[in-house]
Amino acid sequence: MKQFSHQSDIFELSKNRRRVVLSLILLLFLMLFSRALYLQQIKKDFLQNKGDGFIVKNEVLQSYRGKIYDRNNNLLAVSSPTFDIGLSISHKLPKKHNDQIADNLTKENINEISKILKTDEKILLNKIKNKKKGYIYIQKRSSPETAKKLTAMRIPVLNFEKKYTRYYPNREASAHVVGKTDLNGIEGTEGLERQWDSILKGEKGHKKVVVDGVKRVIDDLNDFKLPKNGSDILTTIDNRLQHIAYEALKKYIGRYEANSGSAILIDAKNGDILVMTNFPSYNPNGVVKSYDSMRNRAITDVFEPGSTLKPISVAYAMEKKKIKHNEIIDTRDGFIRVGGRVIKDDHPQDQMSVKEIIQKSSNVGATKIGQRLESKDLWGLYNKLGFGAKINVGMPGESNGRLSEYSNWKEIDHATLTYGYGVNMNLLQLVKAYTVFANDGLMIKPKLYKNDNFVETERVLSSSTSKIMKDFMKSVVEEEEGTGTKARIPGYTVAGKTGTARKYHNGEYSKDYFASFIGMSPSSDPKFIAAVIVDTSTKKSFYGGAVAGPIFKDVMKNALKLYDVPYDKELNENLMNKMVKPQTGDAKL
Template sequence: MRIFTGSAPAPRLNTDFPIRRKLLLSTMMLAMAALVGRAVYLQILDKDFLQDKGDMQHVGVVSVSAYRGQIKDRNGEPLAISTPVQSIWVNPRQLKDSEQDKLTPMARILGFPEKELRALLKKEKDANKRFVYLRRQINPDIAEKVKDLEITGVYFEREFKRYYPAGAVSGHLLGFTNIDDIGQEGIEHGYEHILRGQPGKKRVIKDGKGQIIKDVENIEEAVPGRDLILTIDERLQYLAYRELQNAVIQNKAHSASLVVLDAKNGDVLASVSQPAFNPNNRKELSSNRYRNRAIVDSFEPGSTVKPFVIAAALDGGYIRPNTMIETHGVYHLGRNVVKDVHNYGTMDLTHVLQKSSNIAVTQIAMTMPPEYFWGIYNKLGFGTSAGVGFPGEASGSLLDYQGWHEFDQAILSFGYGVSTSILQLARAYTALADDGIIHSVTLLKRDEDPDAQRVFKPETARKVREMLEHVISKEGTAYQARVEGYRVAGKTGTVKKATAGGYSDDKYLSVFVGMAPASNPRFIIAIVVDEPTSGQYYGGLVAAPAFSRVMAGALRVYGVEPDGMENMHLLLSKR
């Protein structure tokens, strides 16, 4: 055993181990600090980096577009459909320098000037944008060519684009959607709540470039919009469009509108306006062209209301069918004067309508109490919207009788001081066409009219219809409204346009409303031509010929039996 004595040297401490340990601990702490610093940098200072990478490399949730409901005519023919398209967008922050050469073919495929595309991407990247549309609603085949380039940061979105097979023919009626498939005008806007679907959601897996490579599951199914079945008959719509366009061209008119109604139930079978626009061409979408004049524009109807004055007076017992009216070319009512074009002398009721005498109809109107007279106009729908659910639909105007002066009732009898749309005017004529029953009008197909109501006695309506047949005779104001093989009843209107402080002396509205077959009317057609400038402006010369052609076509399409026996042999010889 070794024994250390005081004389032996003292043992030495090993100081190397503590130093190495300190160095090791210091190194570990520095490494941990670096990791923490990097994490802080990524989480706080480079948050965009994490978001971009996260979008590209994780399971995500994307929206699924909903199919918009179709719009169809009464026979199931498509009027508005949605077709699948692709939209292309880019996240400028994800574009790689190594893929810059791919921008050249992409620009060519998308029809972009390359310099413009590169400038756009640089501008949006500098602005820290992560979402920029390159092209909306393009053909899927074009999108596929871009997809084949495999450019990081370029994405594809499935959407639907609205298409209108009839183009301009139904443009005013249907309206259009915007690029996000939301209704902006017409039926598309008015019935947006029915047509619009509910977008869905699905969980997907994206690849390193951010492209969807696999659907994982549906979180929420997209709910398609509901289809709309209209009362419109596409065949009559085409016919009405063509003839109204011809009327505007031939008469060098500013505009025009025309409505075809089913006389028995108020269904709107056709509704057209000029000038027209094609909803498939967004470059044409200017407010002065896409306004549906047939429904949203109102005007003073002029002499087309005279049949209602006579019907009201007959129904109320204020005149009789054999009543004779004295006219002398001029009629004084207080300090006001009513005039006729000619001095017609003594007239029966048929000739009052045939010659369209303002003096005679004024005298008839003044036999009725204001409240009763106003009540008939009110029941006929004047001053009240037709209620077809169309955006901006006109109500027209009808002053309450309590505010009338004596002359107000007089001018109302020949269609001034009251305003209406051509649709409202056509609706009023259902009260004559369906033996005294007025029908509500509709653009949506229905089984029956729940709002039909009686305005006139059946015999009164039939009697006035007989009188209106004489308007279509050679001695009447609308000989050009005749339809071979059929009895036609109708009334012309030639209206001076209102101007600031009075009425124009050279601007007119040419109006005609008629029905056929007069013995049992099937259709009512109302047409107004605004500011014809070719030399003629009377309703019987400007509007009546277009009525005749549309009515003849409608009767032929529906196979309605002729009731005009005097022309039957001519009709049969042509078959």
């Protein structure tokens, strides 16, 4: 057996073997160096382009935007999934490939895609041929059904980006309340969509992916955060009545060739807003052409209420015992001079009862009664009713209105304030004031959200004074001498007041008018309060009773019917026969 004199002798190679190993190592380094030189110099541009085509992208995962409901859980706003469909084109094939358009697309593919998308095949083909490289959208906001059909074709270069499109089933009728989102359906820009945007939109998620230069996902890096869906909003709106009110406004504004109009209806007992609508309006599902039509006039626009304020000032004079409810007032043949200004009545009389002053809407009578009140007391009443201050109902754009300090009033200001000039408000503020007459002297704050069960009340008048004035307002509609007979509803008594007020513009009163009507029904125990205002009627009439009264009637009668409110007066026999008489002829059962 061979003996080794030292341990290193075991691993020692012969001289030839060492040369072979060294040569192999040098050869290996030479190959690596050559490869590096090749990649860095010869293939430099190719590799850079290849590297630039792959990026790590933080892909946003959109949250599902919360729904908006009416009081009966009918949808007013909902997000529907849609897909933006695109093509990733990484190269253009030579012209000799007549059967193939680009990458994995063939003429047959293009034909089938155009049929599914219901688009022109030539337009789609030209769009693809003119794109040498990159990403092109071929259709945005496609339905899930369309995306499913295209997915089944298994074309690798087809991409689908899932998004959500906001849809509004009640369209123009509820547009001013619900509002709208931006084109992507992500950010609320108007109405409740804007007011509660942070609650509705929830929280976005994300995931990291590797994509190539034409947006194709190459790899999922498994780094993600799931989105948190938005919360729902439940309103007090009744979309059935909302639609009816909108159509009534549209009909009569067209008939009287007016500029615009608004309508509000609330539950008289708890303040729930069932209707808040305006005309003109806009379709939130489409592109808005006129920003003026987006204004929620019922709460943004202010007006001088005119004669609709007379029941409030006269009732307060009775409350303060400045006048008796059965007193006869000297109306001086419908003419009175105050502070150098003349106040006149349209239907002059020498004297009137307090009831007739309300029934026939006498400016002179209201002035004579108002002169018995102190300015401080009258201002205190209007301030308590909330004139000049927001209700804060939870909608963007709500106006304050204006009520000047009584210390600044002149004699003529005090006089005109008793019949609705010199103070301005929005329509909802006027409705709030009239809750006093529907609830035996208690004022109720209107509310817009169904989960708000708290009814905020405040005593303004005594029960007896409120009931007397309600009876006076009943005569406005139910008696022939009244100015509001066009607001009568078969089977129900109505207590209300007409208003016809000149428009104040650029520091002076114009020849245009606001026509208004506000009332409650059944007057024996009011279930609803409704108010209507029409801006500048130019045809047939401009009076509140003639123009706004019929709109009130259409809205109120449908509300009473839908909510099965019992009749409180006998129906006319002839009308009854019309209602129950079976249809004949071609009518279908």
